Amino acid sequence: MSERIFEEELERESVFRDASKLSPDYVPEVLVHRDEEFRKLTQIFKPVIESQASQRVLITGSTGVGKTVLARRFGAVLEATAKGRKLDIRYLHVNCRKDKTPYSVLAKIYQYLNPRWPYHGLGPEKLLDTAVTYLGAHDAYLVLTLDELDYFVQLNGPDLVYSLTRAAEETGGPNRISIVAIARDKSFLRALDAATQSTFMHNVLPLDCYTAPQLADILRQRVGEAFKTGAVEEETVELIADIASRWGDARLALELLWRAGTIADGEGKDVVMPEHARQAKAEVYPEVKREVLRDLQLHEKLVLLAAARRLRVSKRAYAMTGDIEKSYRVVCEEYGEEPFAHTQFWDHLKRLDGLGLVDLQPSGPGHRGHSLKVSIQEAPAEWIEREVEKLLERGK
Ligand SMILES: Nc1ncnc2c1ncn2[C@@H]1O[C@H](COP(=O)(O)OP(=O)(O)O)[C@@H](O)[C@H]1O
Ligand SMILES: [Mg+2]
Structure with a gap:
């Protein structure tokens, strides 16, 4: 019995080819839309390669803009390039949220240089x-x-940064330690002494939030690595990129993609559809509050219900406003309500957009008039449909 279940599970098809390619720790070979920043880092580190000087740089930006992955990718290329020139440059990436005391950072460095060294019992100065x-x-x-x-x-104050930047001074030789600092913004520099501050201030590399098209490109690259061919609908990618673009966050985008894939697997589907992305979004950020739905006016509820149904039934990421207006008339009939005229329908839709329940966007070329694209991003359309239906039943 259990052998059969085991076999069945092993045999089961998955949309994934290799889901680990979506993990936050995976460093892709190619960084999409970060060429300029990579070039800037290269320029900053040119003296390290050419004249063995030391450098300092500060990379800033909010969550998921690729700070970590940019530094790691750069480190790998730098090491390889140095090797080609018979230079011994070693790249070490320390996450100071994990190694959160000066001692554990120093022990990391010490062990990285020679894994066989015992470090227990050595004080921080000795380690350095x-x-x-x-x-x-x-x-x-x-x-x-x-x-x-x-x-x-x-957490610890500026001492570690201070001693790392001054480490070479006593030896009288060249400073052999370059530092890539990563932070959300540069305000923490104020805690450092003026001299250290200014060396970082010289080279600040701010990473901007990703736009929706940039996120879509990042997702497409990863879809190719992580999923089987044809297993992710293009519109799923676009919807996820749209959702994550509110924060410009590639980590959120990749997490949504992974979850959407897992949900599709759970349903036994072989293609990841926009509805899976909406479900993934609801798991990650359940932002549609029941109170907001409850407080909608009657016809706002009817318009929202029309949009949710349209999107659920069509299985598309977007619906045109004209089609939703048609569904709205059908919904009104069902609930015995007189539909509002076109202009009021628009007002309702705009209010729903303002509340974040739907998202209105220009429809792009190929559509005449004032037609807009409507999507639902905060929760599965099916969930919204059900909730609104319940409220409408209760109101009767
Ligand atoms: N330009 C990019 N190309 C490909 N993947 C990216 C890019 N930027 C970010 N990612 C991916 O997005 C996720 C978040 O990036 P990360 O470097 O951890 O962001 P941060 O450190 O700024 O929070 C990682 O999985 C990373 O691989
Ligand atoms: Mg990071």
């Missing part, structure tokens, strides 16, 4: 000294990323 001596003895250079450094400095 030994690391610096090691770099000198091997004619090696360290490029150290301190990811989420703002969080760390808030």
Whole structure:
């Protein structure tokens, strides 16, 4: 019995080819829409390659704009390039939210340089000294990323950054430690001394939030790696990109894509559809509050119901306003209500947009007149439909 279930599960088809390609830790070979930033980093680190100088840079930006992945990708390319030139440059990425004390960061560096060294019982200064001596003895250079450094400095103060930037001074040799700092913004620099502050201020690389088309490109690249051919509808990608573009957040976009795939698998479907994305969104950010639905006026509810039904039935990401107006008339008939004229219908739709229950967008070329595209992003259309129907029943 259980053997059969086991076999069945093993045999079961999945939309995924390799779901691990969607994990937040995966570093893709190619970063989409970050060429300029990658180039800027290269320019900043040119002296490290050419004259073995040390550098400092601060990468800033909100969650999911690709700070971590940019630093990691750059580190990998930098190491490889250096190797090609017979230079020993080593890239170490430390997440200061995980290694959240100065001691554990220093132990990380120490162990990275030589995994066989026992570090227990050594004080922080000794750890750093030994690391610096090691770099000198091997004619090696360290490029150290301190990811989420703002969080760390808030917790521990500026001492670690101070000692890392000054580590070479006593040896009298070149500074062999370059630092890539990553933070949400540059305000945490104020906690550092003026000299350290200014070295970072020199090289600040702000990453902007991604736009919807950029997120769609990032998703498309990952769809190719993570899903079987044809397993994700193009409109699913567009809808997810639209949803995540409110925050410009690629992490959210990839998480929604992964969840949508998991939901499709759960339903035994072989294609990930827009409705799966809406369900994924509801799991991640259940933002449609029942109170908001309850407080809608009667005809706002009817318009919303029309939109939800249209989207559920059509299985599309978007519906044209003209089609929703038709559905609205049908819905009115069903509930024995006289439909409002065109202009009021529009007012209702705009109010729903204002409340974030639907999303109105220009329909683009190919559509005449004032027609707009309508989508529902906050929750599954099916869920909204059910909730509104309940409210309408109760109101009768
Ligand atoms: N330009 C990009 N191209 C491909 N994937 C990206 C890009 N930017 C971000 N990602 C992906 O989005 C997710 C979030 O990026 P991450 O670097 O962790 O953001 P941050 O560190 O700014 O919060 C990761 O899975 C990352 O691989
Ligand atoms: Mg990060």
